[in-house]
Amino acid sequence: MSLHQRILGDIEDRILSGEWQPGFRIPFEVDLAEQYKCSRMTVNKALTQLAKTGLIERRRKSGSYVTQPRAQSAVLEIRDIKLEVQSLGLAYDYKLIAKARRRSNADDRARLGLEAAAPVLDITCTHFAGSRPFCVEQRLINLAAVPDAGEEDFEEMAPGPWLLNRVPWSAAEHTIRAVAANEPVAAALGLAVGTPCLTVERRTWSNGSYITHVRLIYPGERHALVANFTPSQPK
Structure with missing residues (x-):
């Protein structure tokens, strides 16, 4: 499993389990990069994929948030x-x-x-x-x-x-x-x-x-x- 897939899976698990509720602000890219000992580009790749699936919403200058499923x-x-x-x-x-x-x-x-x-x-x-x-x-x-x-x-x-x-x-x-x-x-x-x-x-x-x-x-x-x-x- 690549590092970006690991990050992707960890965040998905926290959202789908209910640990991170709708409206929760996901840690900033720089913080996730430090946590996983990787580049911000790797973190950005995982967050971009999550946004495409609709699990999170990325807001300019504000961060990424868990979306409300409809x-x-x-x-x-x-x-x-x-x-x-x-x-x-x-x-x-x-x-x-x-x-x-x-x-x-x-x-x-x-x-x-x-x-x-x-x-x-x-x-x-x-x-x-x-x-x-x-x-x-x-x-x-x-x-x-x-x-x-x-x-x-x-x-x-x-x-x-x-x-x-x-x-x-x-x-x-x-x-x-x-x-x-x-x-x-x-x-x-x-x-x-x-x-x-x-x-x-x-x-x-x-x-x-x-x-x-x-x-x-x-x-x-x-x-x-x-x-x-x-x-x-x-x-």
Whole structure:
């Protein structure tokens, strides 16, 4: 391994592990050159490569800073959040916050399109990118449609990929909203109460029955939604 590759790898590891958070100023070239006993040209080569990959931003007369990764989700796709995080070059983690099995209330029935009271599983969890919260997931599962979900603890696997692996869905509906973080969401995402957030709500169903309703709540400044489409064809 060349010295510039070693420097490159060391800095990448510190960024991707979360040791150097977004906004952190990387040591100046002269300091890194002294640390690695090399020329500034070698350090500059490593930093230039990191800037090209988008991990750092180089600012004239100010130095180099760890960039804020911006996630992009396809609006009309159901994607595994773990893969979304890993596509940013960050380590993924997941934490279950709460799980409760209960009879549906009026709000649950509206979210799941239920006409009468039925058993539901109410799950709240946080997904992480590196050491930082990536999004909060608030999910309802219709246990009449997916009874096996009631036996899962969801400590190790998030409910999204669990459902995708076990229950074929035939249609989905997305709703996108701008919301202000309330106290539970702000605490889970490490934000101030009232911080603008982006919420993607999705219902999926199969054979005429709703399977699940989920709210995915992202810090607004760190997330973007992308939709691909083509011009409609004249009839």
